[in-house]
Amino acid sequence: MKLLRHILFLVVLLVGNSLAYGDSITVGVSRSAPPFSAVDGHNHYFGFCIELMNEICKRLNVACEYKAITMQNQMDELNSGNIDLTFPPGPIPAATSQNYVYSLPFMISDGQFLTNSSDIKTIADIKNKRIGVVRATHLKDILLRYTSKDNIKEYPKISLMIMALLHDDVDAILMNFDMFKYLTINKVMNFQTVGKPIILGNGYGIIALPKNADLINKINRILLQIENDGTYTTIYNKYFGS
Numbered sequence: 558m559k560l561l562r563h564i565l566f567l568v569v570l571l572v573g574n575s576l577a578y579g580d581s582i583t584v585g586v587s588r589s590a591p592p593f594s595a596v597d598g599h600n601h602y603f604g605f606c607i608e609l610m611n612e613i614c615k616r617l618n619v620a621c622e623y624k625a626i627t628m629q630n631q632m633d634e635l636n637s638g639n640i641d642l643t644f645p646p647g648p649i650p651a652a653t654s655q656n657y658v659y660s661l662p663f664m665i666s667d668g669q670f671l672t673n674s675s676d677i678k679t680i681a682d683i684k685n686k687r688i689g690v691v692r693a694t695h696l697k698d699i700l701l702r703y704t705s706k707d708n709i710k711e712y713p714k715i716s717l718m719i720m721a722l723l724h725d726d727v728d729a730i731l732m733n734f735d736m737f738k739y740l741t742i743n744k745v746m747n748f749q750t751v752g753k754p755i756i757l758g759n760g761y762g763i764i765a766l767p768k769n770a771d772l773i774n775k776i777n778r779i780l781l782q783i784e785n786d787g788t789y790t791t792i793y794n795k796y797f798g799s
Contacts, residue, residue, distance in 0.1 A: 582619055582772070584610055585626035585640035592739045592796040593644065596625070605796040606644050609663060612788060616779045628693035628713070635766060642765050642772070647695040648758025658770045661777045662760025663789075667734040668696070670751035673722050677729060680752035686728035689718045696731060699757060719746060733757075738797045 586594040586606060594604040602623045614621035626634050626643060634640045635657075648666035649659045670683060677683055680703070688704050690696050692711040700709050710727050712718040715736065721727045734754045740746050765773050783789040 580619055581622050582614060582617070582642060583622045583624050583640045585624050585631060585634050585643035586610075587627065588625045592736075594623075605792065608792045608795070609789075610642075612783060612792065613776055613779050616782065617775060635764065638766075641769055642763050642776075644761070645764050646691070646693040649760055649762045651759060656767070657764050658767055658773045659762035659764050660773050661780050662762050663780055664735060664761045664793075666756070666758040666760050667754040668699075668731050668757045669734045669737045669754050670729050670731055671722065671737065671746075671748040672729040672751050673725070673748055674728055675749075677749075677751055683729050683751060687726070689721050689727035689730040691715050691718055691732075694733070694757075696757060699755075700731060722748065735797050742798050 586602060586604075588594070588596045590604070592604055593606045594602060596602050607623070610621055624634070624640050626640065628646060631643055631645065635643055649662060670680065670688075672683070677686070683703055685704050685708060687708045687710060688700055689710045689712060690700060692713055697706075697709055697711070710721065712721060715732070718727075718730050718732075722730050729751060730748075737750075763773070763776060780789070783792075
């Protein structure tokens with residue numbers, strides 16, 4: 558991934574400076590997706606993605622404006638131009654999209670299988686078992702490597718997926734590894750891990766329409782900067798530990 562970043566760093570240095578967004582950027586974020594984004598009673602947004610985006614906007618010298626979206630209307634809001642950027646819950650797709658542009662990955666997209674069953678100890682033990690996953694992550698194809706289509710149970714929210722495992726409605730769940738770290742550090746759950754983390758895709762990126770390709774190129778340059786100067790590590794460790 559570092560080689561890819563060095564190559565893209567050279568590319569972004571050559572792009573133009575014209576942008577489609579003006580003096581502010583409207584970013585679509587969820588109101589209730591801790592630790593990535595959430596909002597308090599005073600309509601103040603906070604979380605990992607918010608701090609990351611605030612740092613990006615500061616270095617772009619533009620204002621960040623946050624607009625509440627849901628996983629159901631996220632892409633509609635982007636397509637209609639109501640937001641300039643958003644953080645999709647699924648990894649960057651392997652195939653190049655003609656309709657969207659993605660930033661460099663700001664986080665790896667590893668996943669972790671978890672269980673509440675003493676009978677499941679290895680990856681082999683989950684074969685053809687009931688596995689839960691969050692619908693918006695689009696990981697159904699990956700789960701087909703481990704179980705049948707009928708045994709894949711999709712949930713609209715991570716909390717419902719966790720409750721399904723607690724109530725034995727599923728035998729295991731697949732969760733983003735960093736989310737697993739966050740929930741474990743904060744003692745929200747204490748499930749047993751099954752095997753080592755698995756690669757789910759090409760990492761998580763920020764998405765925009767092609768008209769904002771120059772903006773994404775500038776964001777890429779800043780992502781490289783904050784990785785090199787330690788700012789990214791400081792933000793990441795605050796939410797997910799070292």
